Amino acid sequence: MSGVVSGFTVIFIIVGLGYLLGRTGALGDHASTTLSRLVFFVCTPALLVHSLATSDLSAVFSSTLAIASISALSVGLVYLVVARLWLRREIPELVVGALSSSYVNTVNLGLPIAIFVLDDESFIAPLLLFQIVFYSPVALATLDLTALDGSTRTSVWRTVAVPLRNPILIGGAVGLIVSVSGWTPPQSILESADMLGRASAPLALLAFGLTLTGVTVFKKGESPRRDIVLASILKMFAMPLIAYATARWMFGLTGHKLFGQVVIAALPTAQNVLVYATRYRHGEILARDSALVTTLLSIPVIAVTAWLLT
Structure with a gap:
């Protein structure tokens, strides 16, 4: 528990x-906008390049990757369906809401908890790979095509070309290619990418804090309350339960490994979702308040998880 307290x-x-x-x-x-753009265009792509280029991918492709993928995609899909049918939201808001309900805070809180609570950093790497190589690019490509253009009706070339210019996708692709090829970039390049990448988490947190100035959570007439409640419930309760069921009955995990999968799924919404929302000017309040609410809820949820599974 001391590790949980320290991380928060x-x-x-x-x-x-x-x-x-x-x-x-x-x-x-x-x-706030300037910091968010810096994180989006510079720091996060650098983080992806360094993280993937220096990772042993053979250790990443494991049951943890499958469990993280299944739980995140399942929850995100539930949000999309419910928010579309019940709340009648447009595609950009649906995408931001789906990310708010399923995109895990792997760096800011995930790493401290993996180190101090789980005593095993390997739980984070597969989730990081899934989010930066698949989940983020798909979500950001959708936002590129709907939020920036205002319509999904684009030419075939634009549909293919627009997402390929996204810095998050480019950073993830470069890092993955370097890792798979086995080529070691010059140390000066790796250190530069590492230095910029390390700034991603604190700058995202600072941007998050800046957006809270003069803000009231669930403010009447401004805050999309139903969206926030839906995303928060799915993130803090549905996602850990799905991760537990998948790990326990699909992969037969027990003990510490099962505990680790549930704890990772119970991490709050990543602040990077707010960075994405700010960049595309859709769902900023939803992303901000969901991150705040889930961060507060994750403390008792992880504590109860530790009590039940250890």
């Missing part, structure tokens, strides 16, 4: 600093 404390300190910077106006009126 780091997050709250940095988010709190971002909030104070927003309250004082020290970074100007457009700081």
Whole structure:
């Protein structure tokens, strides 16, 4: 439990600093947007390049990858169906909501918990691979084609070409190609990518804190309350249950390995979802409030999970 407390404390300190910077106006009126764009266009692609280029992919392709994929895609699909039929949302809002309900905070909170609670970083690598190589590119490609253009009706060439210019997809593809090829880039390149990549998490947290300035969660007339509640319930309760069922009965996992799968699924929504929402100017409040609500809920959820499974 000390590891859980430590991981959340780091997050709250940095988010709190971002909030104070927003309250004082020290970074100007457009700081949140600027930081979000920096994370989107520079830091996160650098993180993907370094992470994948220096990873042993043979250890990544495991049952954890399958469990993470099944649980995230299942929850995301449920959100899409329910929000479309019940809330009548358009595609960009549906995509941001689906990410809010299933995109896990692997770096900011996942790594500390994997190290201090699970004592095994290997739980994070498969999830990171799934999110950055498949989940993010698919979601961002959809946003490219619907949020930026305002319509899904595009030419075949534009449908193919627009997502290929996305920096997240490019960073993930470059890192994966380098890892598969076995080529080791010059140390100066790796260190530069590592330095920029390490800035991704704190800058995303600062941007998150900046957006909280003068904000009231579930504010009447402004906050999409039903969307946030739906995304938060799916993220904090449905996703861990699906991960448990998949790990326990499909892959036969027990003990510490089963515990690890459920804890990873119970991590809150990643702040990067807000970065994506800000970039495409759709679902910002949904992404921001879902990340905040799930971060608060994840503390008791992970504590109960530890009590039941250990």
